[in-house]
Amino acid sequence: MIEMTDVYKTYSNGVVAINGINVKIKTGEFVYVVGPSGAGKSTFIKMMYREESPTNGNIIVDGVSLPKIRNTKVPLFRRNIGVVFQDFKLLPTLTVYENVAFAMEVIEKTPEEIKKRVMEVLELVGLKHKVRMLPTELSGGEQQRVSIARSIVNSPKVVIADEPTGNLDPETSWEIMNIFDEINKSGTTIVMATHNKDIVNNMKHRVIAIESGKIARDDLRGEYGYEA
Amino acid sequence: MKLNTLQRHFRESGKSLVRNGWMTFASVSAVTVTLLLVGVFFVIMMNLNHIATNVENDVEIRVHIDPAATVENQKTLEAKIKKIAKVDSVVYSPKEKELTNMIEGMGENGEAFKLFEQDNPLRDVLVVKTKTPQDVDQVSKKIETFEYVQSVKYGKEYVDNLFNVVNIARNIGVVLIIGLLFTAMFLISNTIKITIIARRKEIEIMRLVGATNNFIRWPFFLEGLWLGVLGAIIPIVLIGITYSNLFKYVSPKINIPFFELLPLSPFIYQISVILILLGGLIGIWGSLMSVRKFLKV
Ligand SMILES: Nc1ncnc2c1ncn2[C@@H]1O[C@H](COP(=O)(O)OP(=O)(O)OP(=O)(O)O)[C@@H](O)[C@H]1O
Numbered sequence: 001m002i003e004m005t006d007v008y009k010t011y012s013n014g015v016v017a018i019n020g021i022n023v024k025i026k027t028g029e030f031v032y033v034v035g036p037s038g039a040g041k042s043t044f045i046k047m048m049y050r051e052e053s054p055t056n057g058n059i060i061v062d063g064v065s066l067p068k069i070r071n072t073k074v075p076l077f078r079r080n081i082g083v084v085f086q087d088f089k090l091l092p093t094l095t096v097y098e099n100v101a102f103a104m105e106v107i108e109k110t111p112e113e114i115k116k117r118v119m120e121v122l123e124l125v126g127l128k129h130k131v132r133m134l135p136t137e138l139s140g141g142e143q144q145r146v147s148i149a150r151s152i153v154n155s156p157k158v159v160i161a162d163e164p165t166g167n168l169d170p171e172t173s174w175e176i177m178n179i180f181d182e183i184n185k186s187g188t189t190i191v192m193a194t195h196n197k198d199i200v201n202n203m204k205h206r207v208i209a210i211e212s213g214k215i216a217r218d219d220l221r222g223e224y225g226y227e228a
Numbered sequence: 229m230k231l232n233t234l235q236r237h238f239r240e241s242g243k244s245l246v247r248n249g250w251m252t253f254a255s256v257s258a259v260t261v262t263l264l265l266v267g268v269f270f271v272i273m274m275n276l277n278h279i280a281t282n283v284e285n286d287v288e289i290r291v292h293i294d295p296a297a298t299v300e301n302q303k304t305l306e307a308k309i310k311k312i313a314k315v316d317s318v319v320y321s322p323k324e325k326e327l328t329n330m331i332e333g334m335g336e337n338g339e340a341f342k343l344f345e346q347d348n349p350l351r352d353v354l355v356v357k358t359k360t361p362q363d364v365d366q367v368s369k370k371i372e373t374f375e376y377v378q379s380v381k382y383g384k385e386y387v388d389n390l391f392n393v394v395n396i397a398r399n400i401g402v403v404l405i406i407g408l409l410f411t412a413m414f415l416i417s418n419t420i421k422i423t424i425i426a427r428r429k430e431i432e433i434m435r436l437v438g439a440t441n442n443f444i445r446w447p448f449f450l451e452g453l454w455l456g457v458l459g460a461i462i463p464i465v466l467i468g469i470t471y472s473n474l475f476k477y478v479s480p481k482i483n484i485p486f487f488e489l490l491p492l493s494p495f496i497y498q499i500s501v502i503l504i505l506l507g508g509l510i511g512i513w514g515s516l517m518s519v520r521k522f523l524k525v
């Protein structure tokens with residue numbers, strides 16, 4: 001599903017964020033990306049949805065060679081990827097329902113499709129009873145559920161999450177992780193950057209550790225490996 | 229594009245107009261002032277042109293006869309001119325009559341020319357009218373080649389002077405209007421920039437979930453278009469009302485030869501269309517500037 005070959009990334013300010021990475025992630029895998037702050041985790045996953053482009057090397061996601069596709073083709077590619085952030089990125093003036101529907105409206109789905117699918121995913125994340133609320137009326141965990149619902153509403157093949165539990169308390173984090181686990185069980189590939197030692201060590205999945213822009217470790221059913 | 233999508237773009241652009249409040253007001257006002265001036269300018273230019281054309285259409289050719297010509301020669305010349313297919317009429321005007329006309333035409337100042345009655349420096353003239361005004365040039369050239377023709381004059385000079393005035397007025401107007409157009413355009417572009425900044429979070433999410441660039445851009449173009457078109461409304465109404473009244477009540481009272489305003493229809497409609505198009509154009513242009521600068525896609 002995702003394949004990187006000899007990938008390097010130097011930002012325009014001269015910072016070398018990724019310094020030679022080769023990796024393969026298969027369809028349906030669940031991968032944690034761990035490592036010290038500033039190691040290059042966010043850069044690593046940003047390149048997967050072409051938010052950043054590598055300075056060198058090749059990245060293939062779902063059969064698309066990202067350095068080569070034209071800018072006009074990026075939107076179509078992005079529809080295969082769901083992205084979840086630490087800060088949720090919800091639109092404050094829209095209700096829960098509207099926030100999720102937004103992702104379908106802007107790629108021109110019909111109102112019928114939207115109605116059906118939005119309620120489906122809101123049920124999956126357990127927010128069916130709060131569809132009319134505004135993000136400000138929700139707890140952090142609930143807001144993250146909305147953002148997860150939005151990321152999967154267009155049925156992407158891959159969900160990429162950058163520290164999705166970074167702002168949440170341990171209990172809420174586990175609820176969120178259970179939702180990701182369920183999404184993964186339905187066949188969606190998940191790549192998640194995280195600092196959450198407890199989760200990585202207890203919900204076992206593949207662990208890729210990045211240090212100074214290089215892969216330091218890559219274990220199936222791995223450990224977090226750093227002090228929390 | 230799907231109907232739903234179009235509705236959405238309309239809705240979003242409308243929301244921005246309301247949300248930007250004062251900036252919307254400022255942009256629309258700038259367009260209004262600009263288009264009002266453009267409109268007034270247009271009305272004046274088109275009417276001056278109309279009058280100039282009227283004058284041009286009425287010109288006669290004045291053939292000055294060589295004083296060496298005998299009466300016999302004059303008759304032959306007159307006959308030759310009459311034979312030109314495009315000529316409608318030829319009237320003989322002796323130099324004595326020409327002088328009287330001139331003295332009368334000058335009023336008070338004409339007295340001085342009375343001295344010339346003793347020794348008239350003018351020439352006998354044949355006044356030629358062509359069937360259509362377009363023929364004046366051609367016929368004049370032909371007459372110039374005839375024997376005993378000293379010189380050929382026609383209204384061209386007067387018409388040229390009128391057109392000169394029209395031209396100078398136009399050049400001044402054009403410079404002024406271009407300046408105003410740019411001002412209005414920059415104000416619109418600034419308003420759109422504010423919208424883009426206000427919506428940057430939405431834009432970020434749209435990009436993330438794979439909205440196309442055109443989809444993202446559309447509401448901004450529409451907003452620019454509305455700003456421009458809204459700015460055209462007041463000028464169209466004002467110019468329409470004022471011109472109709474001028475045409476109906478003022479114009480008939482003015483008794484200057486050739487002075488005649490262009491008829492209301494289709495003139496008023498033409499102006500309206502031009503103003504709306506112009507408004508829409510600066511609107512879209514203004515938003516294009518901002519979209520290209522601030523909406524990196
Ligand atoms: N847009 C950018 N421009 C310049 N340098 C950047 C940019 N983004 C990240 N960097 C630099 O690249 C390096 C890797 O950053 P990155 O965000 O990938 O780290 P990270 O592993 O996600 O860290 P954290 O755990 O704190 O989120 C850092 O040194 C950072 O300062």
Ligand SMILES: [Mg+2]
Nearest residue numbers: 041042043162
């Ligand atoms: Mg990071």
